[in-house]
Amino acid sequence: MVEKKLICVICPVGCEIRASIEGGEVKEIRDFRCAQGEEYAREEFTSPSRILTATVQVKNSSIAQLPVRSDKPLPREKLEKAMFQLAGIIMAPPIKEGQLIIKDILGTGANMVASRDLEK
Numbered sequence: 001m002v003e004k005k006l007i008c009v010i011c012p013v014g015c016e017i018r019a020s021i022e023g024g025e026v027k028e029i030r031d032f033r034c035a036q037g038e039e040y041a042r043e044e045f046t047s048p049s050r051i052l053t054a055t056v057q058v059k060n061s062s063i064a065q066l067p068v069r070s071d072k073p074l075p076r077e078k079l080e081k082a083m084f085q086l087a088g089i090i091m092a093p094p095i096k097e098g099q100l101i102i103k104d105i106l107g108t109g110a111n112m113v114a115s116r117d118l119e120k
Helices: 035-046 076-085
Strands: 001-009 016-022 025-030 053-058 065-068 100-102 110-115
Touching: 001 035, 016 035, 053 076, 076 100, 076 110
Parallel strands: none
Antiparallel strands: 001 016, 016 025, 053 065, 065 110, 100 110
């Protein structure tokens, strides 16, 4: 059995949550102060995910890069591949905030969208 710990980021308390993991399965979670902390820890220990923020290249514009983000978290193990996919994207204005850049990136169900408007 392996002991792991993490600092909860759900609320400002920042509980140091501990878990016992055996064979990739969470057996016990302790030292959390709320149900949200327990849920966060269980997810983080079994299938961690993150919102991806990045940039894509822009042509014919006064700025060279456009900020983009995922509309929901991606599995952490797919973040690097997603970054490589975004590196090949070149957009041209006009672009509206929330505009779809990549639909269902890497089959995760998450879409990459523009984080700001960009006029011609």
